[in-house]
Amino acid sequence: MNGEALNLLLESLPVAYRNSLLARLKPVSLPVRTVLYEPDEAPRYAHFVTSGIASIVSAMSTGASAEVGIWGSEGLVESFHLLGKAKIPTRCFIQMEATALRMPFKELQKEFQENDDLRDAVLQCVQSQGFILGQLAACNRLHEAEERLARWLLMVCDRVDSETYFLTQEFLGNMLGARRTTVTAAAGALQRKGLIKYSRGRIHITDSAGLEKAACECYKTVRSLYLNFYSAR
Ligand SMILES: [Zn+2]
Numbered sequence: 001m002n003g004e005a006l007n008l009l010l011e012s013l014p015v016a017y018r019n020s021l022l023a024r025l026k027p028v029s030l031p032v033r034t035v036l037y038e039p040d041e042a043p044r045y046a047h048f049v050t051s052g053i054a055s056i057v058s059a060m061s062t063g064a065s066a067e068v069g070i071w072g073s074e075g076l077v078e079s080f081h082l083l084g085k086a087k088i089p090t091r092c093f094i095q096m097e098a099t100a101l102r103m104p105f106k107e108l109q110k111e112f113q114e115n116d117d118l119r120d121a122v123l124q125c126v127q128s129q130g131f132i133l134g135q136l137a138a139c140n141r142l143h144e145a146e147e148r149l150a151r152w153l154l155m156v157c158d159r160v161d162s163e164t165y166f167l168t169q170e171f172l173g174n175m176l177g178a179r180r181t182t183v184t185a186a187a188g189a190l191q192r193k194g195l196i197k198y199s200r201g202r203i204h205i206t207d208s209a210g211l212e213k214a215a216c217e218c219y220k221t222v223r224s225l226y227l228n229f230y231s232a233r
Contacts, residue, residue, distance in 0.1 A: 025101035052098025066177030072159030150215035
C-alpha cells in the first residue's frame with residue numbers, strides 16, 4: 001500500500017488515525033464467489049473494499065435469492081454487524097473480483113467501541129447504506145426488470161469505474177430477483193436500443209447517458225447517496 005486508502009470510509013478519517021489503522025489492515029485479493037459473511041454468523045474479518053463489488057443477498061427457503069444491496073469501495077462490508085448483537089440474516093459474497101483491506105472483525109469491533117472518529121464514520125456509512133437498501137427494496141417491488149437492469153448496470157459501472165465488465169446471466173438473475181428469461185428479455189431490449197452490448201457474460205455500456213434515461217429514478221437517488229456517503233461529517 002502506498003498510503004492511498006482507496007476506500008471512502010478510510011479516506012474520511014483524520015489522517016493520523018487513518019494511518020494508524022492502515023498499518024494494521026492487511027491487503028487481500030478476493031476472487032469471485034468468496035463469501036465475506038454467512039447469515040446469522042459473526043464475520044471473521046472486517047473488509048474495507050478497495051476495488052470490485054460484493055453483493056448482499058437474501059435467500060428464501062425455496063432456494064430463490066435476490067440481491068438486496070451492494071458494497072464497493074464506499075464503505076465497510078460488515079458495518080451493520082458492528083452496531084449491535086442482532087444476527088444479520090443476509091449473506092455477502094464477492095460478485096466482481098475485489099481487493100480489500102481487512103483485519104479480524106473482533107479487533108475492529110474493539111476499535112469501533114473506543115474510537116469516536118471510526119464510530120462516526122461507520123454510523124454515517126450505515127445510515128447511507130440503510131437508505132440505499134430501502135430504495136432498492138421499493139425499486140424491486142415497483143419497477144420493471146428493464147429499468148432495474150439499467151439502474152443496476154449503472155450502479156456497478158460507478159463502483160468498478162469501467163464501462164466493460166463480466167457478469168454471468170445466472171448472476172444477473174440473482175441480482176434482479178428475476179427469471180433467466182426475464183433477464184434475457186431485459187438485456188435484449190437494452191441492447192436493441194443501442195445502450196449496451198452483452199455477449200457471453202461480457203457487458204459493455206455503449207451509451208451511458210441513454211442507459212441513465214432507461215433506468216428508473218432509483219439510480220439518481222442511490223447515486224446521490226453514494227456520492228455523499230460521508231459528506232455530512
Ligand atoms: Zn427503481
